[in-house]
Amino acid sequence: MKRPALILLFVFHAGLLYAQRGGTSSFEFLNLPVGARVAGLGGVVISSTAEDVNLFLSNPALLDSANHNHVSWSHLSYYADIKYNTFSYVWNNKRIGPIGIGVQHMGYGDIERFDLVGNSIGKLHANETAVVVSHSRTLGAFSLGANLKYIHSNIDTYGASALTMDLGGTFTHPERELQVALLFKNMGVVLSDYSGTSNSNVPFDVQIGATFKPDHMPFRFSVTAYNLGVSDSGYYDVDFSEEEPGLVDEVFRHINFGTEVVISQNFQLRVGYNHLIRKELGDPDRAGITGFSMGAMLHIKMFEFSYTYTTYHVDSGRSYFTITSNLNRVFHKKSII
Numbered sequence: 001m002k003r004p005a006l007i008l009l010f011v012f013h014a015g016l017l018y019a020q021r022g023g024t025s026s027f028e029f030l031n032l033p034v035g036a037r038v039a040g041l042g043g044v045v046i047s048s049t050a051e052d053v054n055l056f057l058s059n060p061a062l063l064d065s066a067n068h069n070h071v072s073w074s075h076l077s078y079y080a081d082i083k084y085n086t087f088s089y090v091w092n093n094k095r096i097g098p099i100g101i102g103v104q105h106m107g108y109g110d111i112e113r114f115d116l117v118g119n120s121i122g123k124l125h126a127n128e129t130a131v132v133v134s135h136s137r138t139l140g141a142f143s144l145g146a147n148l149k150y151i152h153s154n155i156d157t158y159g160a161s162a163l164t165m166d167l168g169g170t171f172t173h174p175e176r177e178l179q180v181a182l183l184f185k186n187m188g189v190v191l192s193d194y195s196g197t198s199n200s201n202v203p204f205d206v207q208i209g210a211t212f213k214p215d216h217m218p219f220r221f222s223v224t225a226y227n228l229g230v231s232d233s234g235y236y237d238v239d240f241s242e243e244e245p246g247l248v249d250e251v252f253r254h255i256n257f258g259t260e261v262v263i264s265q266n267f268q269l270r271v272g273y274n275h276l277i278r279k280e281l282g283d284p285d286r287a288g289i290t291g292f293s294m295g296a297m298l299h300i301k302m303f304e305f306s307y308t309y310t311t312y313h314v315d316s317g318r319s320y321f322t323i324t325s326n327l328n329r330v331f332h333k334k335s336i337i
Contacts, residue, residue, distance in 0.1 A: 025203035027151050027162060029106040029128050030186060034058055034086050035074040036306035036322035040295030041258025042272025043310070044224045047170060047181035047209040050260075053324055054088045056100040056134045059183050059209075060145030061168035063100045063136035068092035072324040079318075081109025100134030100147075113156075124156040143170045149188070151202075158195060164188030164202050177213035177220070205229060213262070220260040227254050227276070245279070253279060266299040270308065281312050288314035295320070302329045 033039035034057040046059040053070040056063035067090040076084040087103040108126040115121050129152050136145030147166035153159065168183040185205040193200050209224035245253070252275040261269040271294050278291025288311070295308030306322040 026160065026190075026200035027128065027130075027153060027186075028203055029084065029104065030130060030149075030151070030164075031203055031205075032076070032084055032104075032106075033310075033320065034088075034102075034104070035072065036295055036308040036320040037270065037297065039076075039310050039320040040270030040272055040293050040306070040308035041222055041260070042224075042256040042274045042293060043277070044207065044226045044256040044274070045209065045211075045222055045258060046168065046183045046207050046224055047179045047211040047222060049172070049177045049179050049211050049213060049220065053090050054086070054322070056090070056136070056145065056147070057086065057088055057102045057104070057132060059168040059170070059181055060100070060134045060136055060147040060166050061143040061170040061181065061183075063090065063098045063134050063145050065092040065098045068098070069327040070324065071327055072322060074320060074322040076318060076320050078106075079316075083107045083109070097135065097137055100132070100136075102130075102132035102134065102147075104130040104132070126155045128153040141172050141174055143172070144168070149186075153194075155194065159192065160194045160198070160200050161191045162188055162200075162202050163191055176215075179211045181207075181209045181211075183207040183209075218262045220262055222258040222260075224256045224258075225254050226256060249275075249279065268297045270295040270297070277312060283314050286314055290314050302326060 033043045035054040038045045053067040053072045071089045074086045085105050089101045092098045106128045110123045113124045131150045134147045149164045151162045164186045170181045172179045186202045190200050206228040207226040211222045213220040258272040274291045282290030293310040297306045304324040308320040311317040
């Protein structure tokens with residue numbers, strides 16, 4: 001990768017994360033969608049009335065014993081050579097309940113290194129990884145869960161690490177397909193920093209969400225309020241306008257919308273809208289479908305395939321792929337320890 005491309009890569013990537021969090025935190029890859037389903041519903045989802053083995057990475061209260069021995073892998077080809085992958089697995093123990101294991105990994109590819117006069121002197125590597133252990137308990141209509149995360153970031157010879165926790169809760173209506181959720185995300189500390197002059201911190205957030213499917217209708221609606229602890233003054237618009245956003249605009253920058261069209265248990269469509277992405281990454285002269293995402297799920301025998309196309313700019317979108325399998329069916333075992 002040549003130097004101009006490298007500069008463009010880091011400026012754009014940093015700008016994307018800065019727009020969504022105000023640029024005040026490290027380890028921002030933790031805020032990317034954990035799979036094609038979440039991406040297809042706008043990118044921020046912490047409630048669900050449907051089973052999904054990946055969702056405990058978004059909210060540990062969604063860790064469900066019904067997903068015992070389910071496994072999932074998701075992939076995103078991000079900008080330039082950046083690759084984002086997630087892995088999740090759930091095991092249900094009859095004594096302590098469900099346990100989730102997850103990995104989130106962001107690889108930045110091989111980056112060419114230059115000396116002060118522009119001569120190539122090899123390549124450097126950069127990546128970030130989070131290892132997640134999750135547990136939840138259900139008490140009637142309420143579920144409580146916790147994720148413990150160890151995070152490591154590496155940029156060439158520099159490294160940083162952190163330990164964080166997600167605490168989440170859900171209330172599921174006993175008669176209606178309705179769920180309300182609350183999440184305290186990424187509470188924790190930086191264990192080691194890149195250098196003595198670095199001042200990294202974790203991307204703490206508070207989120208509130210709800211999912212509702214009306215009776216006798218094929219639609220499942222999700223809405224999530226997020227970045228509730230982030231001041232609006234931290235946002236930047238791509239047109240660099242000095243005009244302050246109106247009240248409605250400010251409110252909608254904190255809300256993510258998603259809809260699933262449940263055609264059958266084996267085939268579903270998804271669409272989402274993220275106003276913050278549209279306002280801060282879209283071209284003010286031709287925003288197009290910036291901020292929208294569209295996807296589908298297809299279940300075939302032992303496998304579930306999901307695909308989502310997300311638009312961060314009118315001329316640039318990215319694809320998420322997720323494959324999920326029930327290992328109980330693959331190996332014909334249903335035992336629980």
